[in-house]
Amino acid sequence: MKALAGYLAGLLFGLGLAVSGMTDPARVIGFLDVAGAWDSTLIFVLGGAVVTTFIGYRLVWRRQMPLFESQFQLPTRRDLDARLMGGAALFGIGWGLSGYCPGPAIASLPGLSWPLAAFLVALVLGWWLARRLSPAH
Template identity: 85%
Template sequence: MKALAGYVAGLLFGLGLAISGMTDPARVIGFLDVAGDWDPTLVFVLGGAVVTTFIGYRLVWRRQTPLFESRFQLPTRRDLDTRLLGGAALFGIGWGLSGYCPGPAVASLPGLSWPLAAFVVTLIAGWWLSRRMNPGH
């Protein structure tokens, strides 16, 4: 049941990305082009995500335990270290250069193009390299 819930959530997320147009890298790059032909669409998508998360968390925290786990698993670290900041910078640079982040890239796989393939290859390479550098995570 836990795996099914994960697949349904992923499907809903992917559909939301496709319907909102966030699988189009030109739209994302247009959002980042604040000095040129700025496309504000992503602000509304992000706003919808914030509202949904705000409401969702309030509903979830009313429960004693999650539906498919014995307890909630929350992050305990609150510090900012060089690995976190470096990873965030790499993510932002990749997002700005390609117009893709992992969710929209996976949702875009049915319409595979060369830029998308290059992004997915570098995504997998980065994941592999991260696992090699941090064996236990």
């Protein structure tokens, strides 16, 4: 049941990305082009996500436990280390250069193109390198 809930949440997320047009890298690049032909669509999608998340968290925290677990699993680390900052910088650079981040890239798979394929190869290679080079935790 837990896996099914995860798949349904992923499907809903992907559908939201497709409906909002966020699977089109030109929209993301247009949003980042503040000195040119700025596309404000992403700010409205972001605003909708923030409002939905705010309401969702308020509802979830009223529960004693999650639906499919015995307790909530919250992160405990609060520090900013080089791995986190470096990963965030690489994510931002890749997003800005390609117009894709992992969610929209996966949601765009049905319309696979060479730029999308190149992004996905770089994504998998980066994930693999990060796992190989990072110390075991």
